[in-house]
Amino acid sequence: MSRMITTVLLALILTLILPGNSRAAVARGDMDVESYVLEYTLSLDGEYVFQNSLAGSATIRFRNIGSTNIDTVPLLLNRLMRYERVTDGHGRELGIDDRLLELENYPYYQANAANVSLAEPLEAGATTELHIRFGGRLTGYADAGMLYTRENLDPAFTILRGEVLPWPRIAGPDWLEVRKDWSDTYEWRAGFDVPATHVVANGEPVQVETHGDRKIYRYHSTRPDTLLAFPIAPYKELVVNSNRILYLQGSETGARRLAEKMTQAIKLFEKWFGPNKYVQGLALIEIPEGFGSQASFPTIIQTADAFDSTAHMDQLYHELSHLWNVETYDPQSPRLEEGLATFLQGLVNVELGGSPGLEEFMQGILGRQKSTYERHPEYREIAIADFGREGVTDLSYRVGALFYYDLFQALGEERFIDLLSGYYNAFKETGGDFNTLRNYYLQHLDGNAAQLVEGWLAGTAYVDRIMNG
Numbered sequence: 001m002s003r004m005i006t007t008v009l010l011a012l013i014l015t016l017i018l019p020g021n022s023r024a025a026v027a028r029g030d031m032d033v034e035s036y037v038l039e040y041t042l043s044l045d046g047e048y049v050f051q052n053s054l055a056g057s058a059t060i061r062f063r064n065i066g067s068t069n070i071d072t073v074p075l076l077l078n079r080l081m082r083y084e085r086v087t088d089g090h091g092r093e094l095g096i097d098d099r100l101l102e103l104e105n106y107p108y109y110q111a112n113a114a115n116v117s118l119a120e121p122l123e124a125g126a127t128t129e130l131h132i133r134f135g136g137r138l139t140g141y142a143d144a145g146m147l148y149t150r151e152n153l154d155p156a157f158t159i160l161r162g163e164v165l166p167w168p169r170i171a172g173p174d175w176l177e178v179r180k181d182w183s184d185t186y187e188w189r190a191g192f193d194v195p196a197t198h199v200v201a202n203g204e205p206v207q208v209e210t211h212g213d214r215k216i217y218r219y220h221s222t223r224p225d226t227l228l229a230f231p232i233a234p235y236k237e238l239v240v241n242s243n244r245i246l247y248l249q250g251s252e253t254g255a256r257r258l259a260e261k262m263t264q265a266i267k268l269f270e271k272w273f274g275p276n277k278y279v280q281g282l283a284l285i286e287i288p289e290g291f292g293s294q295a296s297f298p299t300i301i302q303t304a305d306a307f308d309s310t311a312h313m314d315q316l317y318h319e320l321s322h323l324w325n326v327e328t329y330d331p332q333s334p335r336l337e338e339g340l341a342t343f344l345q346g347l348v349n350v351e352l353g354g355s356p357g358l359e360e361f362m363q364g365i366l367g368r369q370k371s372t373y374e375r376h377p378e379y380r381e382i383a384i385a386d387f388g389r390e391g392v393t394d395l396s397y398r399v400g401a402l403f404y405y406d407l408f409q410a411l412g413e414e415r416f417i418d419l420l421s422g423y424y425n426a427f428k429e430t431g432g433d434f435n436t437l438r439n440y441y442l443q444h445l446d447g448n449a450a451q452l453v454e455g456w457l458a459g460t461a462y463v464d465r466i467m468n469g
């Protein structure tokens with residue numbers, strides 16, 4: 001009996017001291033990051049990747065927007081990195097309790113999770129600052145299933161991306177907390193000290209200082225944003241219409257070809273949807289195959305296949321088309337805009353003289369989606385509106401593209417583009433959620449076209465359209 005009580009007590013004590021519990025039970029949503037200043041130094045001259053290292057300091061200013069005091073602040077770092085020292089705005093050294101943990105809601109994703117004890121409780125509404133010194137090595141999370149994150153400190157190419165935690169993020173050891181951190185936007189400044197042979201690439205404004213055989217790249221945000229991605233390599237640069245293309249060794253011909261197609265595609269999108277403030281001042285940055293293209297304007301990160309041959313040029317159109325997306329504010333958006341971008345990538349490719357034809361391109365997507373449903377019959381039960389909540393937004397690329405293709409065929413190109421353009425121009429300033437989009441389409445369509453939209457965007461009837469397509 002007494003032994004049982006002891007066990008229960010021990011369990012209770014463990015519960016109280018483990019991170020994420022007790023005093024540390026502050027949700028990421030209770031903290032609003034207001035500014036982030038990053039200083040980063042990379043050694044990239046080791047013969048082997050493991051001989052290279054990084055050291056950084058982060059100054060994070062945040063406000064307690066919850067209703068209770070905050071005593072401890074949770075932090076996350078890449079699993080090959082360590083916290084050196086944490087101080088507050090008054091220079092007081094703060095206690096760090098850190099350990100390597102597997103994140104909740106992301107099996108096998110391990111991170112260095114810390115709880116930092118504040119010198120005094122941070123009251124509701126108050127702000128404070130953490131100054132964090134950290135360092136170590138960098139590794140991606142391909143082995144945890146995030147396949148495109150193949151980063152390490154390779155001098156030929158490396159990349160610093162928020163999703164692999166190369167700098168501390170305020171978040172508990174839970175993937176959902178990391179995602180909350182992503183959706184928090186703030187002013188940021190980031191300085192990167194690298195060998196002078198290397199370029200730290202990003203689309204935001206930069207100042208470059210040279211100190212002997214080192215260069216420091218100083219970036220700052222031009223709008224509230226989250227720190228996202230900085231590819232680093234011995235880049236060469238091409239400037240076209242005040243847009244920059246940063247390419248890797250051997251890709252100059254591809255870069256020139258891309259520059260030409262980029263100009264043509266932007267012209268076409270502007271004709272369809274109207275002017276866009278970002279189209280002057282984009283940075284299109286080449287990354288090696290397999291590292292995953294992504295766009296967060298003004299930065300477009302594009303895998304090498306689009307530079308190597310014209311066959312993959314359509315990926316660039318996909319990324320560019322996102323410039324004309326209405327910002328979505330649903331907390332767990334189904335990301336239907338990925339389907340639109342995928343469809344537009346095929347359409348623009350045809351309009352700019354690429355191949356395959358639209359029919360063949362969409363047949364490929366249809367075939368792949370059908371085989372996905374055969375392997376995962378459970379996906380047939382999920383309405384598009386629930387893709388975000390169910391964690392299957394990857395389906396949006398193909399399912400959404402098939403929806404837009406259906407609509408394109410029903411309306412014809414001119415009415416289809418008018419509908420997209422009308423929605424974009426009505427909501428480009430305010431943003432919208434999934435229902436905003438569905439309601440807009442329904443209000444501006446009638447008869448068969450309205451029925452078609454309902455069939456796709458409400459319930460799961462759309463699955464039959466795909467399976468019988």
Ligand SMILES: [Zn+2]
Pocket residue numbers: 318319322338341
């Ligand atoms: Zn996309």
